[in-house]
Structure formats: structure tokens, C-alpha cells
Amino acid sequence: MENKTFMTVxxxxxxxxxSKSYAYKVVKQLNTEMQKLGYLTVNGRVNTQYFQKKLCYSE
Structure with a gap:
């Protein structure tokens, strides 16, 4: 995986x-969690570090 700030769907x-439709649900859920933590989000994209953290790719 490249070292990018955001991942696309x-x-x-x-x-x-x-599937892409399921990935949209994952992105939406992660962005909702980030919004509750006070972060700004981008529709259709998710922060790469947050994605990796939530999916146990990193500690």
C-alpha cells in the first residue's frame, strides 16, 4: 500500500x-466514527492511518 493520506473506496x-458497494459502507462507518472524534472527513475517502488502525494493520 502506498503512503497516502486518504484511501478511495x-x-x-x-x-x-x-465489493465496491460494501466498501462504501465501511468508509461511511469509519468516517462517522472519525466525525464523532472531532475530525473532518471527506466523503468517499477514508484516512489511511485510521483504516489501518481499525483493521488491525498497525497498533
């Missing part, structure tokens, strides 16, 4: 091996 789908 397609990148999430590819990384998880799921």
Missing part, C-alpha cells in the same frame, strides 16, 4: 477483497 474494496 476502490482502494478499500481492493484491500479488503470486497
Amino acid at each position: 476502490q482502494e478499500v474494496a481492493d484491500e479488503l477483497g470486497v
